[in-house]
Every structure is written in C-alpha cells, then in structure tokens.
Amino acid sequence: MFTMETYAKQNLQLLSQTVLERVQPAVVFRDKGAIDQILDDYTSEHAIRSIHVYDPQQKLLAESTKKIAHTSVMQDLMDRWFLHDPVKLIVIHHKKKVGELVLYGSSENILHFLKTIIIGLAISMFFIVIALLWSVNITYRQIMQAIKPLTHIAQLVSDQKAYNLRFPNNHIHEFQNLNTVFNELLEEIQIWHTHLQKENRQLSFQAHHDQLTSLPNRHYFYQELFNIFENPQYRHSSALLFIDNNKFKVINDEYGHLAGDAVLKEMATRLRLSVRYEDFIARLGGDEFAIILHSIHHTDHLRTIAEGVLASCEQPLEFNGQTIHFGFSLGVAFSQFAENPEDLIMQADQAMYKAKSLNPHWFLYKPEI
Template sequence: METYAKQNLQLLSHTLLERIQPAVVFNDKITIEQILNEYTNDHSIRTIHIYDSEHHLIAQSFKLSSQTSILEGWFDHWFLNEPVHLTIYHHEQNVGELTLFGSSEKILQFLKMIMVGLAIAMLFIVCALWWSVNLTYRQIMQAIYPLTNIAQIVSEQKAYNLRFPYNRIKEFQDLNTVFNELLEEIQIWDNQLQKENRKLSFQAHHDQLTLLPNRHYFYQILLDMFEDKGFDNKSALLFIDNNNFKAINDQFGHLAGDEVLKEMANRLQTRLRHQDFIARLGGDEFAVILHSISHADHLISIAENLLESCKEPLHLNGQTIYFSFSVGIALSQFASSPEDFIMQADQAMYKAKNSNEHWFIYKPEN
C-alpha cells in the first residue's frame, strides 16, 4: 500500500509539473497558485512548493490543517514523510523546482472502506452463524423432545409399550433403535412379571380346588365393608355347610368329596347374582355376602333357591352321589363388627342344620 501511494504521488507530481511549466517560465504566479490550490484541494497532497532556478520560493499551497485528522497526521509521518522533488526544465534549461508532500487521505478513505466492508461482512457472518446455530438448535430440540417426552412417560407411567418415533438425525435414530429394543425387552419382562404377580395374587386369594375366593379374601371383603362410610346396613351374610360331607368321603373317597365341593361351588354360583360374593372358607364350609337386601322375604327366597340347587345328585364315574347343605343367615343391621357378623351367621347355620327348612335367619331375640 505504501509503494502504491508513492507511485501514485510520482505520477501526480509529473502531471502537475507539465501543467505549471509554462506558468513558471513566464513567472505567472497567479496561474501557478490557482493550479497548486486546485491540486491541493482535489488530490491527496499535503504541501506543494515551487522554486525558481535559484531556489527562491515562487508559490506554495497547503492543505488546511482543519481538514487533517490526527490519524492522517500519523500516516503522513510514517509513510509519506519524504517529499517528491522534480526539476522544471524548459528547452533543457533549469527554470525551477517542484517539491510535493503527499497526503494519506485517500489511503485512510480506502482503509475505512475496507473496515466498513469487513464490519458488514462480519455482521453478515455473525447473522448467518446465529441463524445457522438457531436452526440447528431447533432441529436438535425437535429431535430431542420425543426422546425426553417418551422417556418421562415411561418413567412415570411404566408405559413400556411406547416406542421412540423415527428421527431424521442418524445419531438420534441409532439411539432410538437401541432404546426401542431395550423397551421391547423390558415390556416382555414386565408382562411376564405382571402375569406371575396376577397368578400369585390369585393363588393367595383363591381356593385351589373350587377357584372361589378363600378365607383370607373373604375376611378382607368383610372388613372393607364395615369400614366403608357409605355402608347402608342392607347386607346379609350366609354360612353354608354340607350336611353329609363326612359320609360322602367315607363312602366314595376323598376324590369324590372334592368333586362334590366343586359341584357345590358351581351350583351355588349359578344361583347367585353377579354382585354377590361367594367364598370357600375351608373344608365343606362356604360363605356368601349379599347386598341390597330390603326385607327378610327376599332372604328366604334366596336361601330356598340355593337349597333347590342340591336336589339333583352328582353322577361321578357311574356312581350317584346325593348331597345337601344348610344355610345360616345373619343381617348386617344386627352386627356392630365383622366378628359379630360372623358369629351370628355361624349360630344361624347350626340352627339351620336342626331345622326342617335347612335355613335359618339370625335375630337378636333368638
């Protein structure tokens, strides 16, 4: 840049020399000053001096100091401190001398343009980078959101059946594939675990022979019923006991006795409503919890209907087995606790065994 400025100054000096030569020859100071002022104002020139052949100053022109910045002064001092000296000839005779100091004004203007251009370019690059980063961030967040959302649902709800969707970003898709395979394995394991838990829960709460709820399940239902604040005391508890179960075991064997118990369970279930609860307490004892019992006649009808189910014998391996049972009935309105309820039903059942009807309803006066 310094070389370019000096070459440009040399060219400008020769051009000026050609213009002022006639005026110097004729000593036309007015024309010389006009030309010098024109060049000083229009070109990057700091000072111009014109001397005659005896080195006497003829004319000079200065750039106004108010038009010179501090930075320009520094550049002039470091890069254009040496003037250009040219001899003015006329018919090969020395008629004067031109001394010209250049100005860095144009250089600074050029540098300012470069700086502005660089600033604009940097601003454009920053904007482009911001846009690119923002776009990439949105794309990454759009890719990550399904991962975090499904992972949170799986963690909170144990929804192992969910799968991560397809992702356009290859790295995330590879991660999705691994997670989906892992979720599939967890789902299979969880299904097996739930199946085993249901099986164990069923075995813990049901009788293995008749598949009816067992004594533990029965006590829990009864306890929940009395703890329920909305309990309306319109329920009944039936204790059912086989009348000749020992004789059946002695005569036909224990396997036949088991078949009789299974048949009793099936026949009782078919005569009950879907909202009624039946359980096997153990041995040949069964219990039934009835709800929405409005009056005693309703209980009598239910008891007689249950007793009707044992009139037909059981045909087993060519043998005919007759069996019967008795029904003891207790009303929740007379019981203050599950223990009272069970005791009253048990007392009613023993009285039912000694009655002709084979059913008996407990009442306090009894």
C-alpha cells in the same frame, strides 16, 4: 496412622539412646548443672515434651520440659495417641545401675508433617476442581444439546409407560449407538411388560381364589366382609350366609377324596346358580362356604334366597357311576344387628349350627331383645 505411630516411636527410641549417652557421665558424677544443660538442649531442639532423670532410689535428679506458650488441641490428642507412654532407659556404669532416664516424646514434627501434606493436598485439589468444573461445563453444554430429544422420549416412557415409543436418530455417533441399544431394550421391556401384566392378573386371581372351586378364598372374603362395615351403602342392607355340607365327612370316607373334591366343585357351581350375579360367594375351607348378600331389605327376600340355595342340593351328584346325595345347612345373619365383622361371623356361625337340627336346614339369627 499405624505407620506414623511406628515411625514416631522408633525415632523417639533412637533419640532417647542419644540422650542417654550424652547424660551418662553427668549422672555418674552427679553433675546436676551438666545434666540440666543437656536436658534443656534436647527439649529445646528436638521433639521432646519432657525429660526426667532419677537416681537408683527413684529420686529426681533433674528434669526439663519444653518451654512453649501453649500446645494445640490436635497436638495434645496426637501426643496421647502416638506418644502416650514414655521411653524408659537405665543409666549403667560398670554394669551397675546409676540412674534412670524417662523421656516423653512430642508429636510436633508429625503434626507439622501432616499440616504440610494437608495444605499441599488442598492446593492440588483446588486446582483440580477448577479444571474439572471448566471441563464439565463445556462437556455438559455439548451433551445437553444432543440429549434433549432422548430425555423427552424417556420422560414419556416413564410417565405414561409408553413402551411402544422408540428413540430417534442422533447426530452424535455414541448417542446413536445408545439409542439403538435403548430401542432394543424398550422392545424387550414391552414384551416383558405385556407378559408381566398377564402373570400379575393370574397371581392376583390365585391369591384371592380357591384353587379347587375357583371361588373367592377366605382372604378375599374378609376383604368383602370388612367392606360392609366401612361402606354406609351396605351397612344396614346386607346379610351373611354360612353354608356347611351335612354329609361331607361321610362322603369322603365312603367314596374317597376325589369324590369329595367333586362334591365341593358341584357345590360351588350350584351355589353360583342359586343366587344373584352380584352376590359374593366364597369357599372358607373344607366344606364351608359363605355368601354375602347386598340390598336385602326384608326377611321374605332372604327366605326366598335361602330356600333356593337349599333346593340346589336336592339333585344328587353322579360321579364315576356312583350316585352321591348331599345337603346344606344354612346360617343367616343381618349386618344391621352386628357391631363388627367378627360379630357378624359369630352370628352366622351360631345360626348355621342351629340349622343342622332343623328341617328345612336354615336358620336366621335373631338378636335377643
């Protein structure tokens, strides 16, 4: 488009020079009849919208406009795009300005050229498309006859993830080469798929479990906690235990962080042994643990579990020749007294801090009536 615009402006400039040379004598002698004739000749025979001739005082001497019934919208757009600005030339006689020529070009020739190109391209494209359709149809039929066995195997691999399948031999040499490559690829995919499944299981475990104790982490804990309030089976028969190590900071300061880590791992082991197999134990962070209990229907059952958890820390831990004593504080809350997971956590947390000042160190949250 830039090339066409440049060409149109250069052509209009040359045409303007020609008009200027023709009209100069008539302008000098103020021969309006001759000027009108010259202007009419050029507007009718050339791509010119209008020509205007002014005297040195910018008074209109003559003008001519192309006489056409109407112009197309496309031509109007191209006139404004390519030839929006007129060509202005000074009429000089004996080094003195005797007038001014203002010429507005028309894009009719450009439009005609574009139409010719578009029609030619359209006709060419039509025959090309017809030839391509015929060729594609023939080729398609031949390929489909050879590709049906391949699509069947590929569909099974896609739907059933049956990476152990292999593509059969094909009578077309090119397809046979393709089958060989695909079979090699399937073998590699089968190996990688097995490896990926193993890694996904490992990543899933790492994402949901604490690295030090291998217990479920805080994220996993919240999933289980929300499940209590979404499942009617657990809504009124579950309990939450918050567990805090009473001497963990002292242990870290006195025996070091390695000893602290050993205590946390020992806590995880003892907690597992002190509750039922189906109970959910998680490490929330630091020395804070939580246990979600299901099928708890009376306080005595809960008391037995709480006392068992407290009893699990009676024996000290032997670490690097040192005897380390530690104890728990337990806060307990029933799910039936909580409106939502956050409410249940708040109740268990309050009960745990209340338990620190009691002996034994456990407390059951009781809502105010």
